[in-house]
Amino acid sequence: MAPDPASIGIDGKVIQEHYENLADSYNEFLYWSPDFVGQMTDKIVNMLALQPDDLLIDLGGGTGMYSLAILERVSLNNPITVVDPFPEMLEKIPDEAPIIPVAAEAVEYSEKAPVCSKILMKEAVHHVDRKAELFRNLHGSLRESGRILLVHVDPHKVEYPLFDAALENARQSFANPDDMIQLLEGAGFEAHRDEFVYPHDVPTDRYHRMVEGRYMSILTSLDEEQMQAGLDEMRVRDAGTDRLRFTETFSYILGVKAA
Ligand SMILES: C[S@@+](CC[C@H](N)C(=O)[O-])C[C@H]1O[C@@H](n2cnc3c(N)ncnc32)[C@H](O)[C@@H]1O
Numbered sequence: 001m002a003p004d005p006a007s008i009g010i011d012g013k014v015i016q017e018h019y020e021n022l023a024d025s026y027n028e029f030l031y032w033s034p035d036f037v038g039q040m041t042d043k044i045v046n047m048l049a050l051q052p053d054d055l056l057i058d059l060g061g062g063t064g065m066y067s068l069a070i071l072e073r074v075s076l077n078n079p080i081t082v083v084d085p086f087p088e089m090l091e092k093i094p095d096e097a098p099i100i101p102v103a104a105e106a107v108e109y110s111e112k113a114p115v116c117s118k119i120l121m122k123e124a125v126h127h128v129d130r131k132a133e134l135f136r137n138l139h140g141s142l143r144e145s146g147r148i149l150l151v152h153v154d155p156h157k158v159e160y161p162l163f164d165a166a167l168e169n170a171r172q173s174f175a176n177p178d179d180m181i182q183l184l185e186g187a188g189f190e191a192h193r194d195e196f197v198y199p200h201d202v203p204t205d206r207y208h209r210m211v212e213g214r215y216m217s218i219l220t221s222l223d224e225e226q227m228q229a230g231l232d233e234m235r236v237r238d239a240g241t242d243r244l245r246f247t248e249t250f251s252y253i254l255g256v257k258a259a
Contacts, residue, residue, distance in 0.1 A: 007105050009128045011221060016086065018220035019062070022213070023088035026063050029215040036198055040151070040250070041069035043196050047254050048118045048149050050074045055116040058082045059106050059138075060124020063092035064099055067120075071098065081116075083109050110137035119148040126152060126175040127217070135187035139257060148189065148255040150180055157249035161238070162211065163230035169218040177251040189255030196250045204238050 009015065022029075031037055044066065050056065052075055058067045061082035071080065079098040083106065084090050090101040102109065106121075107130045119138055128134055138148055155174035158167055177193060184191040211231060214220045219227065238244065 007108060009105065009107075009130075011217075014221050015127055015217055018214070018217045019086045020088050021220075022215070023063070023086065023092060025213055025215075026089065027065060027092060029210045029213060031065060032200060032202070036200070037065065037069050039198065040196065041066055041073060043194075043252060044120060044122070044149060044151065045070060045073050047194065047252055048120065048147050050076070050118060052077050054078070054118045055114075056080045056118045056120065057113065057116050059109070059119060059121045060084060060127065061120070061122075062086075062089040062124075064090075064094075064097065064101075066122050067099055068094075068097060070120075081114075107134045107137070110134050110141065113137065113141040115143060116141055117143045117146045119146075120151070121148070122151040123153070125150050125180065126173055131180075131183050132186060135183055135189070135255070139187045139189060139255075142257045144257060145259045146257045148184070150175070150184075150253040150255075151250055154195070154249045154251040159246050159248070161207065161234070161244045161246050163233045165222055165226045166211075166219055166230055169221060170216070173218050173221075175251075177253055180251075180253050184253065184255035187255070189257060192254045192256070194252040194254070196252060198248050198250070199245065200248060201243055201245050204241050204244050207244050208234060208238070 054076060055078055058080055061067055062084050064082050067080045067082050079100050081100045081102055082093060083102045083104050085105045087103050090103060093099050093101055106128050153174050154177060155171045158170045181191040181193060
């Protein structure tokens with residue numbers, strides 16, 4: 001059953017439409033390269049200090065891209081629980097993977113989340129509007145010394161080869177790392193901050209196709225006219241350029257529950 005848009009979080013209807021439409025191409029667009037996913041995941045594994053006995057929840061885990069990459073690196077003794085409001089995203093997780101998919105919105109799930117030792121939220125926290133409540137609930141579910149890791153693009157360091165309206169949307173929508181630290185501390189966590197900068201080097205036509213396919217939710221919230229104008233601007237700017245090179249800066253914010 002489709003979730004009630006009002007319960008999903010910020011811009012519920014737009015976000016629902018975005019992920020329902022994107023589900024089929026999410027992995028094609030967002031799995032930039034094995035090197036990118038590998039380096040992002042190595043840092044996740046290190047910061048979460050994942051151990052075989054951990055009980056891991058991947059909140060807003062979508063198609064399970066990062067849970068699957070984690071499983072390639074750590075032999076977890078228990079399946080990972082991947083939580084996402086949209087079944088269209090969860091359906092992309094291979095049936096044979098040791099992953100339990102749960103269709104639920106983050107705050108609603110957190111209200112009765114099972115006891116766990118590690119939580120990952122990768123590029124999902126900006127969709128949740130009741131973040132303070134979410135972190136308080138998750139603090140309650142985590143074991144002593146448990147960890148929560150938020151990974152997301154830093155809105156102060158957005159450098160996509162997009163166009164002004166999209167870039168402004170990104171700066172407004174992505175989660176501010178300082179705010180996340182404050183909220184985690186407010187919920188009782190000790191917070192630590194780190195960063196990861198990846199230098200993308202992608203064929204221009206591939207990136208243009210991703211933008212046409214509205215590969216990020218900040219593009220879905222633009223109307224058709226803004227999108228067409230933006231794409232025209234990109235095609236003129238990038239004419240004669242085979243590849244686009246730009247950096248993506250991810251903020252990694254860790255919350256540790258006291259022992
Ligand atoms: C950019 S995707 C990231 C997916 C996955 N974590 C990854 O990195 O590949 C954001 C995910 O957050 C999910 N999402 C959106 N609103 C949410 C909410 N209120 N609670 C939990 N997940 C949500 C979306 O369905 C989507 O799968």
